[in-house]
Amino acid sequence: MTEPLLVTPTELRQHHYCPRIVFFERCTPVQRRETISMTHGREKHQSELLKERRRTLSRYELTEGERCYDVRLTSQTLGLTGELDLLIVNGTRAFPVEFKHTLGLPDPGHKLQMCAYALLVEAQLNLTCAQGYWHSSRTRQTHVISFDTRLRNRTRAVIQTIRGFIHAERCPPPTSQAIKCIDCELKNFCGDTL
Numbered sequence: 661m662t663e664p665l666l667v668t669p670t671e672l673r674q675h676h677y678c679p680r681i682v683f684f685e686r687c688t689p690v691q692r693r694e695t696i697s698m699t700h701g702r703e704k705h706q707s708e709l710l711k712e713r714r715r716t717l718s719r720y721e722l723t724e725g726e727r728c729y730d731v732r733l734t735s736q737t738l739g740l741t742g743e744l745d746l747l748i749v750n751g752t753r754a755f756p757v758e759f760k761h762t763l764g765l766p767d768p769g770h771k772l773q774m775c776a777y778a779l780l781v782e783a784q785l786n787l788t789c790a791q792g793y794w795h796s797s798r799t800r801q802t803h804v805i806s807f808d809t810r811l812r813n814r815t816r817a818v819i820q821t822i823r824g825f826i827h828a829e830r831c832p833p834p835t836s837q838a839i840k841c842i843d844c845e846l847k848n849f850c851g852d853t854l
């Protein structure tokens with residue numbers, strides 16, 4: 661029996677940015693090179709995780725909870741696999757936490773990524789995830805992300821969309837925001853964009 665095709669929460673975020681990024685990485689030999697800003701963001705991400713170990717839970721408005729780092733989760737039923745930076749567990753409740761090195765607010769792609777982690781936590785660990793926390797290491801702000809029914813349904817739908825085009829090896833349409841293509845390291849492979 662063939663294994664079900666698994667996608668990652670990160671791919672849900674990338675798909676929101678541009679569906680073709682996921683297609684190129686999954687279905688072609690094209691290697692996406694790491695840009696300077698990607699390297700910088702990755703390094704900041706690691707240092708933020710180290711600092712987190714010394715902090716209290718006050719920024720999450722929680723008085724107690726166990727921190728679990730680098731939580732690897734897989735659900736064949738959901739078609740998802742991924743590693744969560746941080747999960748705070750308080751009894752039967754759990755709160756996924758994501759760190760981003762950005763000045764912006766959490767966008768729909770970030771919310772899809774976090775909701776995918778929440779679905780994984782509920783499916784694999786049998787805990788309840790009503791909300792999670794998205795923290796910007798640049799603005800020092802922490803945002804609550806609610807995993808409501810609408811976001812959950814959208815997350816499940818996007819998982820199926822991505823699995824569909826990977827399985828069919830079908831190139832999805834480009835982003836509708838052509839400005840994203842200007843500095844995209846994959847633009848040489850997108851013949852129908854800028």
Ligand code: SF4
Binds near residue numbers: 833835844847
């Ligand atoms: S060039 Fe544009 S359409 Fe192609 S992968 Fe990059 S952002 Fe997407």
